[in-house]
Amino acid sequence: MTTAVADKSFERIAAKITPHRRRFAWVADSAQTTTEAGLHIPDADKNRVATGTIIATGAECEFEAGSRAFVPAFAGDPLTIEGTDVVLFHVDDLIAVISGDAEVKGVSHG
DSSP states (O other), X not given: OOOEEOOHHHHHHHTTOOOOTXXXXXXXXXXXXXXXXXXXXXXXXXXXXXXXXXXXXXXXXXXXXXXXXXXOTTOSEEEXXXXXXXXXXXXXXXXXXXXXXXXXXXXXXX
């Protein structure tokens, strides 16, 4: 089984993990600490941002490594590979794949 790999920045990490069948490895985008207006974002709201990059996919995934994706903020199985926080998800946990270079921000559910 071959693991699809995102880009050079995650190649070393992705080479160390092969998600099984319909699972994928995901790395969160950096948490935003202030709004565009300069207001501080509380730590509780930072956890609601759930956009990131899929760095490796299992053989049965319908999307590719390198895709940006929107996932539930408190789902998945977290682990650390060479100091990088990675979360493993099942494809059923995926909310959406982000097309192109669209700018997407996490949604607060109140």
